[in-house]
Amino acid sequence: MKLKVNGRAYETDADADTPLLWILRDELKLTGTRYGCGDAICGACTVHFNGVPTRACRLPLSAASEGDITTIEGLSEDGSHPVQEAWRRHNVPQCGFCQAGQIMSASALLARNASPSDDDIDSAMSGNICRCGTYPRIRAAIHDVAKQGEDAS
Amino acid sequence: MNPVVRLSRRRFLALTGVSASGLLLGGLVSGESYAATHGSEASGQRLNLFVSLLEDGTVEIIAHRSEMGTGIRTSLPQVVADEMEADWARVKVVQALGDAAYGSQNTDGSRSIRNFYTTMRQMGAAAKQMLEAAAAERWGVPLEQCRAEQHRVLHSDGRALGFGELAAAAAQQEVPDPAALTLKSREQFRYIGRDVPMVDLHDITTGKAVYGADVTLPDMVYASIERTPHLGGRIASYDGTAARKVRGVLDVVELKAPEGAPGFNNVEGLAVIARNTWSALKGRKALQVKWTPSEHSEHNSEAYLDALQEKVRSGPGQVARERGDVDAALATAGKVIEAGYRTPYLAHAPMEPPVTIAVVRGEGCELWAPTQNPQATQAAVAAALGLDKAMVKVHVTLLGGGFGRKSKPDFSVEAARLAAHVGKPVQVAWTRGDDIRHDYYHSCSAMFLRAALDEEGNTTAWLARQATPPIGSTFDTSVNLMEDGDLSQTFGSVPFAVPNLRVESHEAPAHTRIGWLRSVYNIPFAFGVCSFVDELAHAAGRDPAEYWEAMIGEDRHLDFAPEGFEFSNYGRPIAEYPYDTARLKNVLRTLVANIPWGEKLPAGQGWGLAVTRSFLSYVAVASKVSVADGKLQVLEMHGVIDAGTVVNPDRVQAQMEGGMIFGLSVALLGQIDFEGGAVKQSNYHDYPVARIQHTPKTIRSHIVPSEALPAGVGEPGVPPVAPSIANAVFAATGKRIRELPLSQHFSV
Numbered sequence: 001m002k003l004k005v006n007g008r009a010y011e012t013d014a015d016a017d018t019p020l021l022w023i024l025r026d027e028l029k030l031t032g033t034r035y036g037c038g039d040a041i042c043g044a045c046t047v048h049f050n051g052v053p054t055r056a057c058r059l060p061l062s063a064a065s066e067g068d069i070t071t072i073e074g075l076s077e078d079g080s081h082p083v084q085e086a087w088r089r090h091n092v093p094q095c096g097f098c099q100a101g102q103i104m105s106a107s108a109l110l111a112r113n114a115s116p117s118d119d120d121i122d123s124a125m126s127g128n129i130c131r132c133g134t135y136p137r138i139r140a141a142i143h144d145v146a147k148q149g150e151d152a153s
Numbered sequence: 154m155n156p157v158v159r160l161s162r163r164r165f166l167a168l169t170g171v172s173a174s175g176l177l178l179g180g181l182v183s184g185e186s187y188a189a190t191h192g193s194e195a196s197g198q199r200l201n202l203f204v205s206l207l208e209d210g211t212v213e214i215i216a217h218r219s220e221m222g223t224g225i226r227t228s229l230p231q232v233v234a235d236e237m238e239a240d241w242a243r244v245k246v247v248q249a250l251g252d253a254a255y256g257s258q259n260t261d262g263s264r265s266i267r268n269f270y271t272t273m274r275q276m277g278a279a280a281k282q283m284l285e286a287a288a289a290e291r292w293g294v295p296l297e298q299c300r301a302e303q304h305r306v307l308h309s310d311g312r313a314l315g316f317g318e319l320a321a322a323a324a325q326q327e328v329p330d331p332a333a334l335t336l337k338s339r340e341q342f343r344y345i346g347r348d349v350p351m352v353d354l355h356d357i358t359t360g361k362a363v364y365g366a367d368v369t370l371p372d373m374v375y376a377s378i379e380r381t382p383h384l385g386g387r388i389a390s391y392d393g394t395a396a397r398k399v400r401g402v403l404d405v406v407e408l409k410a411p412e413g414a415p416g417f418n419n420v421e422g423l424a425v426i427a428r429n430t431w432s433a434l435k436g437r438k439a440l441q442v443k444w445t446p447s448e449h450s451e452h453n454s455e456a457y458l459d460a461l462q463e464k465v466r467s468g469p470g471q472v473a474r475e476r477g478d479v480d481a482a483l484a485t486a487g488k489v490i491e492a493g494y495r496t497p498y499l500a501h502a503p504m505e506p507p508v509t510i511a512v513v514r515g516e517g518c519e520l521w522a523p524t525q526n527p528q529a530t531q532a533a534v535a536a537a538l539g540l541d542k543a544m545v546k547v548h549v550t551l552l553g554g555g556f557g558r559k560s561k562p563d564f565s566v567e568a569a570r571l572a573a574h575v576g577k578p579v580q581v582a583w584t585r586g587d588d589i590r591h592d593y594y595h596s597c598s599a600m601f602l603r604a605a606l607d608e609e610g611n612t613t614a615w616l617a618r619q620a621t622p623p624i625g626s627t628f629d630t631s632v633n634l635m636e637d638g639d640l641s642q643t644f645g646s647v648p649f650a651v652p653n654l655r656v657e658s659h660e661a662p663a664h665t666r667i668g669w670l671r672s673v674y675n676i677p678f679a680f681g682v683c684s685f686v687d688e689l690a691h692a693a694g695r696d697p698a699e700y701w702e703a704m705i706g707e708d709r710h711l712d713f714a715p716e717g718f719e720f721s722n723y724g725r726p727i728a729e730y731p732y733d734t735a736r737l738k739n740v741l742r743t744l745v746a747n748i749p750w751g752e753k754l755p756a757g758q759g760w761g762l763a764v765t766r767s768f769l770s771y772v773a774v775a776s777k778v779s780v781a782d783g784k785l786q787v788l789e790m791h792g793v794i795d796a797g798t799v800v801n802p803d804r805v806q807a808q809m810e811g812g813m814i815f816g817l818s819v820a821l822l823g824q825i826d827f828e829g830g831a832v833k834q835s836n837y838h839d840y841p842v843a844r845i846q847h848t849p850k851t852i853r854s855h856i857v858p859s860e861a862l863p864a865g866v867g868e869p870g871v872p873p874v875a876p877s878i879a880n881a882v883f884a885a886t887g888k889r890i891r892e893l894p895l896s897q898h899f900s901v
Binding site: 039 | 220221222223224348351354355357359360361362363366367369375400401430431502503504505506552555556582585807808811812813815817836838842845846848850852
């Protein structure tokens with residue numbers, strides 16, 4: 001079965017019901033996408049599927065092979081996506097394990113809503129758990145990206 | 154021959170702390186001595202840290218503690234670099250293997266900075282002095298004319314040599330006597346006290362950071378394990394036929410558990426070994442297993458807590474601390490107030506579930522694990538495989554959260570046993586269900602408090618009883634009573650200036666593996682104690698903040714000994730870290746000054762506060778809540794911490810924010826239930842933790858400026874949170890909630 005990840009084409013003979021997460025991690029060694037719950041509850045495995053934030057742990061290969069997938073490794077060449085930069089400016093991460101998923105959700109939010117309110121942020125980010133409790137800085141970093149966008153325009 | 158070269162692939166300058174306790178630097182030994190002792194524990198010498206210097210000028214600083222989000226991989230090297238006058242941009246942090254030579258590596262108990270701050274300063278200062286001595290020798294000038302500054306040694310006439318140029322010569326210098334070292338004054342600090350960003354920040358934000366499951370080895374196979382649902386269960390029978398037929402499944406392997414206390418051993422299970430994760434998970438679903446019952450297979454947590462609560466209410470327990478005559482004071486009191494509190498079992502639920510990669514080659518075992526305690530992993534694996542500890546090599550990856558779970562290496566023992574069986578590298582990865590159902594649970598607790606008030610409402614007697622299954626039971630099944638060391642976490646160490654006081658313990662036999670979780674017994678005990686003080690304030694018709702001050706009384710250092718209580722003080726001497734009521738009252742006053750305490754609020758809103766000392770730090774937290782139509786919302790949280798000297802204020806702020814949000818999970822949501830000996834919950838849907846929408850829009854923390862010795866930071870933010878919220882709920886509604894989580898009473 002074919003797969004397109006971060007602009008590159010791959011071929012896999014894995015079972016069609018295999019969740020995308022395990023193809024990314026076990027086969028492609030794109031380990032920035034994390035396993036946290038296996039049931040689309042925690043958001044640690046969030047990728048962009050045709051631009052939409054999607055939980056890779058519940059997206060079977062059969063469905064995944066029909067679209068474009070972007071993982072944290074493909075969000076930017078060198079970590080220069082505005083969300084990644086804002087995450088560093090605000091020292092958001094603690095343990096960091098959930099942060100790739102958080103960044104993927106936040107970047108998808110900002111792509112469709114350049115200036116989200118606190119409630120917009122809570123709603124878009126409610127599927128991403130951070131056990132360390134970095135939520136206040138996640139909010140601040142997202143607002144910061146939005147503000148920089150406004151300043152630039 | 155340069156001993157340094159013999160020791161490792163790189164040139165190496167230095168310096169180690171030696172002491173029996175591993176807490177204080179008793180002397181500095183050279184790289185040569187280190188080489189002699191490294192890997193040979195029999196010598197008894199302990200290396201706390203070493204610094205190495207490459208000829209290109211790169212300073213490698215060993216991080217011997219585990220990074221699970223506190224920033225410790227940055228903060229301790231930051232201390233070394235400061236004293237060494239190393240340029241932070243040219244520092245590379247290298248993670249240590251598990252090795253007793255480093256002293257304790259158990260990253261737990263909020264003790265990395267408090268136990269290693271001075272040691273690390275001495276490491277840096279010693280390295281600096283050796284560099285200065287090397288430069289003096291090269292130039293043929295007196296040492297006094299040489300001074301290290303930002304990665305160079307300067308001579309008073311303007312000459313300079315880079316650290317890299319001095320590497321080989323510095324390694325040959327005599328190791329200074331730590332007593333003779335001159336440490337910097339505060340004004341000279343370059344990095345200590347500054348917000349140095351975490352060294353892993355870029356890797357984390359780009360997905361490159363390496364956690365446990367990100368390590369792969371050639372020919373590695375994947376294991377998923379079905380485990381006994383109740384403690385002590387054994388495989389009665391199983392059928393692995395269907396599992397073996399799943400594509401990619403290689404084998405089904407029985408994983409026996411040894412007899413005796415659980416300790417850090419694996420529990421009994423049946424492992425499916427496969428070519429990839431998905432095959433292992435599918436094969437596991439196809440397993441048929443029957444388990445034998447055990448003495449714990451009838452455990453029902455609700456009935457168990459009911460029984461404990463009845464026990465503490467109805468009769469006296471074993472006395473742990475006593476002052477005056479509580480019974481007489483209660484018998485003659487104008488007003489007696491009493492209340493029972495209870496808190497449930499909790500699971501750690503770090504975002505990264507337990508995972509280990511192990512390989513057994515020849516006589517040795519090598520592991521990669523997100524462990525808080527690599528030496529415990531080493532010891533447990535050595536014991537399980539019958540190996541000498543020196544033959545077990547433990548690599549510490551980044552930890553996707555720990556909170557105490559990952560200092561228990563049962564999951565690494567599983568991987569080692571399977572690797573020995575399979576003869577290939579094995580990854581054992583726990584599912585979230587495995588993590589929630591096979592934790593070392595934070596203990597449940599039942600408490601009962603009774604107090605006498607005089608006519609002014611002052612407390613004249615304080616009686617406190619609890620029954621709580623102790624952590625000790627995990628290592629010795631006969632342990633069933635909280636002792637002074639356990640009670641030193643708030644319940645027994647209350648700082649109250651009341652004339653009559655007694656603290657008692659009732660037996661509480663354990664029916665699961667009990668473990669420590671971020672701030673440990675302080676969670677239930679602060680909930681009981683700080684709720685009850687609030688109840689007393691209201692019963693007396695007084696402001697809770699004012700009442701807290703009255704309860705704490707005048708400025709003094711507490712002395713528990715005359716009351717028969719052995720206060721453990723988080724492992725530090727009381728003379729070094731006194732329990733100082735002035736500092737306790739100061740965080741309370743600072744808190745109240747920073748919030749509109751006493752403000753007039755609309756109906757259904759209220760403020761509540763709580764004050765604790767844990768891990769040697771003083772913390773006060775206030776929460777503002779609203780309750781409307783049965784819905785509880787936390788609107789604001791404010792914390793004040795006095796942690797003594799802080800190394801990295803931004804990371805202290807982050808730990809306070811995170812600690813308060815961890816406490817929010819405890820207060821609102823956390824609950825593990827047992828039925829038929831098995832845990833009912835299985836994932837984040839039925840074991841919810843705080844999400845962004847639970848988090849107050851206003852969450853602030855304030856660090857009290859202090860030059861006192863550094864104290865704990867990772868845990869102290871947690872304990873006051875739940876009582877502050879419950880007290881706020883009372884202020885908002887007049888409804889007193891005496892059990893956690895609050896989701897049993899409100900929608901959250």
